[in-house]
Amino acid sequence: MSPRWMLFTEQARCYTRRMDQFIERFVIYLKGERGASPHTISAYAADLAAYAEFLEDRGCAWDAVDRVALRAYLSALQASGLSRRTCARKVSTLRSFYKVMFRDKYIARDPMLGIRSPKPEYHLPSFLSPVQAETLAGAQVGDEPQELRDRALVEVLYATGLRVSELVSLDVGQVDLGSREAVVRGKGGKTRVVIVGEAALHSVRIYQERGRPRLAHRSGEPALFLNRFGGRLSDRSARSVVNAWRKRAGLPEGVSPHTLRHSFATHLLDGGADLRVVQELLGHQSLNSTQIYTHVTQIESRKAYQMAHPRARSMSEAGEALKTDAL
Structure with missing residues (x-):
């Protein structure tokens, strides 16, 4: 030794x-x-x-x-x-x-070498349809500061695909309304730049002009999204906001900030976005994490094909369709 x-x-x-x-x-x-x-x-x-x-x-x-x-x-x-x-x-x-x-030399050998991890089961992520997403983001609100904040919060989640922890950690200075970008600190302290859509920018601008000043009871608080006491909004509160908007929009239970993240990725891929671009925007370290959304889009494409193409249906279904057309 x-x-x-x-x-x-x-x-x-x-x-x-x-x-x-x-x-x-x-x-x-x-x-x-x-x-x-x-x-x-x-x-x-x-x-x-x-x-x-x-x-x-x-x-x-x-x-x-x-x-x-x-x-x-x-x-x-x-x-x-x-x-x-x-x-x-x-x-x-x-x-x-x-x-x-x-x-760090606290042990002489690593006992985990050769130990295999159990393979996790993968569930396809749930997501909103584009119509549902528009319904959620477009719900009517008043001019109260918390309502303006909540609209901006929902819009930003859907426009950027941010994790809820990333959203509530945003400071005012991290969102550039001019360049339509936000600098985000994600998992592992890694920084990335995300694009913010025009609808979300408009909601953030209105919130900063009319809502945030009325919530900013504490001087010097840098957080973009404030709670009613003027402090930084918590993860839990952001989830409550999304759930309240879900009810207002008449959408089924189970819609969360992560649902909006899934919807963001799925809708981008459905629109023809490159997988690598979506990976970068989501802040995924591995492309494998992003590829699960391609399975979602493939399943939806198959459903659409089977419903729309006459030769994709069973012979009995096709026969019924021909009888209907002949009437």
Whole structure:
């Protein structure tokens, strides 16, 4: 063993080997190096706390765990009734945690090497039709500041495909009404520029002129979307706004900010937008995340074809159609 490795090993032994101390170090890594969102950090910390409790109940040390213990943990996750997607995320959390612990010399080996993640099931995203999206965005509102804010919020969500966390983190200075662009800080602290449509720009302009000044009770608050106390609007409040507008527009339950994000991507692809462009606008790191929307458009295209083309229908349906035409 090299002197350098012996030094790191000896330093590691000086720490109490309780896992919670190393979870804190991992959280520092997520904040500092990954630029992870508070939501991501909270999810990772909860995953690791549950894992630590599992090991403690079985008398296993987190820094000396073997494949048998890890496979037992995976089996326990699957037996708990969690979805495969949730199980895969929890395994991904462990993979990231042990990778950082190995990198920083807190453990001599990475026990996650060779451990496969369960394949998550993929559900096609729900989205609004263009008519439904227009109905939602075009709902009539008054001139109250919160109503003007809510219209701008819904319009921006549909026009840009932003995640709700990205939307509420927008500051006034990040939206350029002249260039019709917004600078967004997305997952992992990565910055991207999104295009804002004319309808959304108009709503934002009206909100900034007539609504926001009446909500800005706190001097110096940079947030674009303010709550009634003058502070930054929360994720939860933004979801409530979309749900209220959904009811006003008479749309079915289940419409959320993410539904508008799905609708944004689907409608762009339906309109002929390049997949890579949509990937960039959505802030997807992997093209695979964007390609799921092509499956959606393919399914809708197939439905339209089968409904519209006479030779796509069954022989009995085609015969009935001919009889009807002959009358």
